[in-house]
Amino acid sequence: MVISERDNATSRFEKCCLHDLMRELCMSKAKEENFLSPSAHPQSLSVSQRFFTHDPYTLDVEREINNSKVRSLVVVQKVVLPNSWMFARNWKLSSIIFTRLQLLRILHVYKAEFEGRKLPDSIGKLIHLRYLNIEAAGVSHLPASLRNLKLLIYLNLNVNNSFTFVPNVLMEMIGLRYLILPETMNMKTKLELSQLVKLETSENFSTVLQFRGSPWYGQIEDPCGLGRLENLTVDYYGAKGRQEWIILDFNNLRELSLSIKIMLSAQLQFPSRITRLSLEFCSLVEDPMPVLEKLSQLKFVTLGSHSFLGRRMVCSAGGFPQxxxxxxxxxxxxxxxxxxxxxxPVLHTLQIDGCKKLNKLPDGLQLITSLKKLTLRVMGNQWNERLSEGGEDYYKVQHIPSVSV
Structure with a gap:
């Protein structure tokens, strides 16, 4: 009835979908109970425990939701064109939902905007919440009453505002497993997360600990207690001046994405179990391969824009075994x-994009017999001829089933 998929990097179940027959049955039952479109039958709202709408601009919570026993409120925006959600405007949401719907377990209000760009203190009354998502909301200040939401498992605070104030109360949500912080937080923000012992995924992890005039200084340390953390994303764009960054033992970390300046040396210790690594804007001067190829569990590596500023890179024998x-x-x-x-030895996909000074592919490419797909982008038209049959580099790629320039 349910088809599940494992993530290639972590081997954990990450996705699931219904079998077509089961989906049709569910859709049919949902129509009978007005599960998907409650606004079509206002009478049903008095008994429904779930409310869903994809047209937030016409939503009137006070008029439309009269049942105080509603457990789920999900407001999304209809997507007409690809990525059109990125340009959708914010919509007003009354704070009355926090006083009227105190039995809510799920609250998802994408791009909502509150009066004064402040999330109301009354959100602290929703003590039964397990899931809270205010992504892209027009919010600049989060209240300390968030500490009351002790049953939260999923929390997305990636709001649409520069330098959002986040109170230091998240440590009291000891059941949290998934946490997304704002991309930019107020200078006064300093979060303690050491008590979140069940946390498995954290994005936009705070890197700024203090401001010392100019330049910025920062340090990432392993907060004691985050032993279960498996997925960590750290972004810090627009930084100037000297920075030193340290990653200490996140023993269970599987996926790591860094968009900050780092130093590849004894001062930077990648977790030994890591399977997926993405580096960007790291400004590395030394070849990162001698360090990265020793991480025996790595399955996916992305070296993005300005991650490496050097001229020469070497992948040595025995490196990157998985x-x-x-x-x-x-x-x-x-x-x-x-x-x-x-x-x-088991590489199957290679993509090279925007490496404009790389004038030839490595000879060693022909030795990777497992390679199934090679994609080259923005490297000049001469590559079509060089990699075509009879071309000077054809011998390097002739064993690869799919070569795209």
Whole structure:
């Protein structure tokens, strides 16, 4: 009845979908009970415990939701064109929902906007909440009453505002497993997360601990107690001046994405179990491969824009024993790439994009017999001829079933 899919990097079940027959049965039953479109039958709202709408601009909570026993309120926006949700305008949401619907377990209000751009203190009355999502909401200030939401499992605070104030109360949500913080937080924000012992995924992890005039200084340390953290994303754009960043032992971390300046040395210790790694804007001067290829569990690696500023990169024999996919994006200074025999023995996908100074593919590419797909982008028209049959580099790629330029 339910088809599940595992994530290639973590081997955990990440997605599921209904079998077609089961989906049709569910849709039919939902229509009978007005589950998907309650506004079509206002009478049903007095008994329905779930409210869903994809037209927030006409939503009137005070008029439309009269049942105080509503458990689920989900407001999304209809997508007409691809990525059109990015340009949708905010919509007004009355704070009355927090006083009227105190039995809510699920609250999802994408791009909502509250009076004064402040999330009302009364949200603290929703003590039964397990899921709270205010992504892209027009909010600049979050209240301390959030500490009352002790049963939360999922919390998305990635609101649409520069320098959002987040009170230091999240540590009291000891059941949290999924946490997304605002991309930019107020200077006064300093969060303690050490008590979130069940946390598995954290995005937009705070990197700014203090401001010392100019430049910025920051440090990432392993907060004691985050032993179950498996997915961590750290972004810090627009930084200037000298920065030193440290990652300490997140023992169970599987996926790590860094968009900050770092130093690849003894001061930077990647977790040994990591399977997926993405680096961007790291401004590395030294070749990162000697460090990364020793991470024996790595399956997916992305070196993004300005992650590496050097001219030469070497993948040595025996390195990356489990690497399946490698992406090189925007390494604008890279001129020479060497792949030694025995490196990346199970690699099946390679993508190179925007590496404009890389004038030839490494000879060692022909030794990776597992390679199934090669994609080259923004590297000049001459590559079509060089990689075509009879071309000077054809011998390097002739064993690859799919080559796209």
């Amino acid at each position: 690497l399946q996919k490698l992406e090189l994006f925007g390494l604008v200074e890279l001129e020479e790439w060497i792949i030694e025999e025995g490196s990346m």
